[in-house]
Amino acid sequence: MAKAVQKITLSPSRDIPFNKLVLSQSNVRRVKAGVSIEQLAESIAQRTLLQSLNVRAVVDGEGNETGMFEVPAGGRRYRALELLVKQKRMAKSQAVPCVVREGGIAEDDSLAENDERVGLHPLDQFRAFKTLSDVGLSEEDIAARHFVTPAIVKQRLRLASVSSKLHEVYAEDKMTLEQLMAFSVTADHARQEQVWENVSRSGYDEPYQIRRTLAEATVRASDRRACFIGVATYEQAGGRVERDLFEDDGGGWLQDVALLDRLVNEKLAAEAETIAKEGWKWISVAVAFPYGHDSGLRELEGRPADLTAEEQATIDALNAEQAKLEFDYQDADELPDEVDQRLGEIETALMAFEERSIVFDPIDISRAGVFVSIDSEGRLSVDRGYVRPEDEAQRGNPAIGQGSDASSSDGQASDGSAVQRTAILVAGAAADAEDDDEDAVRPLPDRLIIELTAHRTLALRDALAENPAITFQAVLHNFVLTAFYRFASSRSCLEIGLRTPTFPTQAPGLRESASAKAVEARHESWKARLPKDEKDLWDTLTALDGTAQASLFAHCASFAVNAIHEPANRYNEGRVSAHGVRTRLEQADVLARAVGLDMVQAGWRPTVDNYLGRVTKPRILDAVREAKGELSAQLIDHLKKGDMAKEAERLLDGSGWLPEPLRLDDSASEPAEPQGEAGALPEFLSENEEQETAPDEDRPQQLDAAE
Numbered sequence: 001m002a003k004a005v006q007k008i009t010l011s012p013s014r015d016i017p018f019n020k021l022v023l024s025q026s027n028v029r030r031v032k033a034g035v036s037i038e039q040l041a042e043s044i045a046q047r048t049l050l051q052s053l054n055v056r057a058v059v060d061g062e063g064n065e066t067g068m069f070e071v072p073a074g075g076r077r078y079r080a081l082e083l084l085v086k087q088k089r090m091a092k093s094q095a096v097p098c099v100v101r102e103g104g105i106a107e108d109d110s111l112a113e114n115d116e117r118v119g120l121h122p123l124d125q126f127r128a129f130k131t132l133s134d135v136g137l138s139e140e141d142i143a144a145r146h147f148v149t150p151a152i153v154k155q156r157l158r159l160a161s162v163s164s165k166l167h168e169v170y171a172e173d174k175m176t177l178e179q180l181m182a183f184s185v186t187a188d189h190a191r192q193e194q195v196w197e198n199v200s201r202s203g204y205d206e207p208y209q210i211r212r213t214l215a216e217a218t219v220r221a222s223d224r225r226a227c228f229i230g231v232a233t234y235e236q237a238g239g240r241v242e243r244d245l246f247e248d249d250g251g252g253w254l255q256d257v258a259l260l261d262r263l264v265n266e267k268l269a270a271e272a273e274t275i276a277k278e279g280w281k282w283i284s285v286a287v288a289f290p291y292g293h294d295s296g297l298r299e300l301e302g303r304p305a306d307l308t309a310e311e312q313a314t315i316d317a318l319n320a321e322q323a324k325l326e327f328d329y330q331d332a333d334e335l336p337d338e339v340d341q342r343l344g345e346i347e348t349a350l351m352a353f354e355e356r357s358i359v360f361d362p363i364d365i366s367r368a369g370v371f372v373s374i375d376s377e378g379r380l381s382v383d384r385g386y387v388r389p390e391d392e393a394q395r396g397n398p399a400i401g402q403g404s405d406a407s408s409s410d411g412q413a414s415d416g417s418a419v420q421r422t423a424i425l426v427a428g429a430a431a432d433a434e435d436d437d438e439d440a441v442r443p444l445p446d447r448l449i450i451e452l453t454a455h456r457t458l459a460l461r462d463a464l465a466e467n468p469a470i471t472f473q474a475v476l477h478n479f480v481l482t483a484f485y486r487f488a489s490s491r492s493c494l495e496i497g498l499r500t501p502t503f504p505t506q507a508p509g510l511r512e513s514a515s516a517k518a519v520e521a522r523h524e525s526w527k528a529r530l531p532k533d534e535k536d537l538w539d540t541l542t543a544l545d546g547t548a549q550a551s552l553f554a555h556c557a558s559f560a561v562n563a564i565h566e567p568a569n570r571y572n573e574g575r576v577s578a579h580g581v582r583t584r585l586e587q588a589d590v591l592a593r594a595v596g597l598d599m600v601q602a603g604w605r606p607t608v609d610n611y612l613g614r615v616t617k618p619r620i621l622d623a624v625r626e627a628k629g630e631l632s633a634q635l636i637d638h639l640k641k642g643d644m645a646k647e648a649e650r651l652l653d654g655s656g657w658l659p660e661p662l663r664l665d666d667s668a669s670e671p672a673e674p675q676g677e678a679g680a681l682p683e684f685l686s687e688n689e690e691q692e693t694a695p696d697e698d699r700p701q702q703l704d705a706a707e
Helices: 037-047 075-086 106-115 122-134 139-145 150-160 164-171 177-183 189-202 207-214 224-229 231-236 257-276 309-328 337-354 362-367 389-396 446-465 468-484 514-529 534-543 546-558 584-595 617-628 630-636 641-652 696-706
Strands: 013-017 021-023 053-059 065-073 095-100 282-285 369-374 380-387 423-426
Touching (some): 053 106, 065 075, 065 106, 122 139, 122 150, 150 177, 164 177, 164 189, 177 189, 177 207, 189 207, 189 641, 224 231, 224 369, 257 282, 257 369, 257 380, 257 423, 309 337, 362 380, 446 468, 446 514, 446 546, 468 584, 514 546, 617 630, 630 641
Parallel strands (some): 021 065, 053 095, 282 423
Antiparallel strands (some): 013 095, 369 380
């Protein structure tokens, strides 16, 4: 006969007046944690008591009930009710629903109630917040009812809006909360699911990688174009901005790139129309111009606009105030914040006067042009006064430019005479179509090698300008080739005559490179020291000491560097002439070794734009394998080319890896070591006095060193 299963009996429940309850010393909770008593009291006031108290009857010494009940489980709820009574928001005789427990151990009941409690899964909270939002509660209402900030509610609602398929992955613990947060940067569920499928298989599923992939077809709010028109203007035009509520996103991502470009072009064109009223012959407009865009153009010499009496008075007052503040606080260890702020304001105001507009001759304006673009901070950049070679012929015609300083839309001057109309050219972006055979290791495309060697040429110019002694030796080497090897079949990479070669193609990032900025800063510094009239130049150079002459000589000579790859010509065939004279590119290697050129230190690193996106998959894998090892290459060998290039850029970042055109050819023989101290300046450059001519027997030795 089967034994009957004993049925359990639940503890009875009853309503007990609050003033008949006391907190039990058997409650195991001693440390305060979680929601505060005050917040719990507010929750009870809003919703009443959602969970009964667990109580036991208090008995006297003889075991008889006293009518009082102790609370071993539910102590925080008891304290919250006690607070409501103290605040006179609840009567002390208010009946409280309780479960009356008999038998067992009070401490065991208290421990079990806390141990067996399961917290809400975050996904359930996200969905619950969404339900409250759907029934009409605002974000502020939800935040107030659940004691969180509105920002947290926004985050939870954003997470609730992620694809339901990704919610299922997260619920199964196959995705972390940080990864789910990363997917919230876009509302496109199909895109979310596609990216998860890719990153989950590749292993490159870090939150930052997910964010970067989702935002790759958008424009950051910090982009110069967005800063130029303003995000508010973009949104007013119907553009959408996605924000990351969990990370600092720098203002978010602008989704409609076509709209952004249209707004930028319209604003640039409007600015150009305003500038055209000044009477310029042409205006070239672009978001950003490439490095060397003004090559071959003559820059006009204008003069700063005259100050008005009011402006001069303002400058005098600012200078006086600045001098007084500096005198008053000259002994202070640290300036007060308000004084430091005021001095900064004065400096900014004075700088604005120094950078006032430049005035040009109206005749010059009529044959010159303007470059209008956006600088890296998103501000309008207007570069006036450039004359093209074909317009130089007009310089001798005094009639040109008469009345051209003011024109109307119908091409008439204010006095009714005809004037030239300004030609406004807006640059457009043309996509390069390149053959992308991914199945074999092919030679690097000529265009890519040209771009890479353009970077190298610019860096070599900068490095050469920093080494006056080697620059002099390189120039002397070229002179020797010209004087003693008249029929040499090749030439040095230093094109004497200061004919600055142009770059046949514009390599990405060339204008913003560290080498370009260093060359430009150095050039402007020398320009300020040289006389405006070329008749005074000789006397100025004579007055310079040997070190200054050598530095200026090096700077000027560096502009002649040409280490750019030129496909299918006699200068880069990789052969050595019968006289042992190196080809142009080989001589560039010699020069690079001499100045210690390091393209990594010069700021070049492999990116999708400048290399990885331009070569085949085997080339990408070879680069990663060489820099990071076979294991890293295997991690990305299954990816499509676009994804592979992006991951390779991340893997190669900081590795110092360089493609072949940017490396030094160590197999080439080293040039002859110069006699005397390495890198030392010739005596006639190191001292500002006349030196004696070296004996004849020393001259062949000096020539060998130069070669």
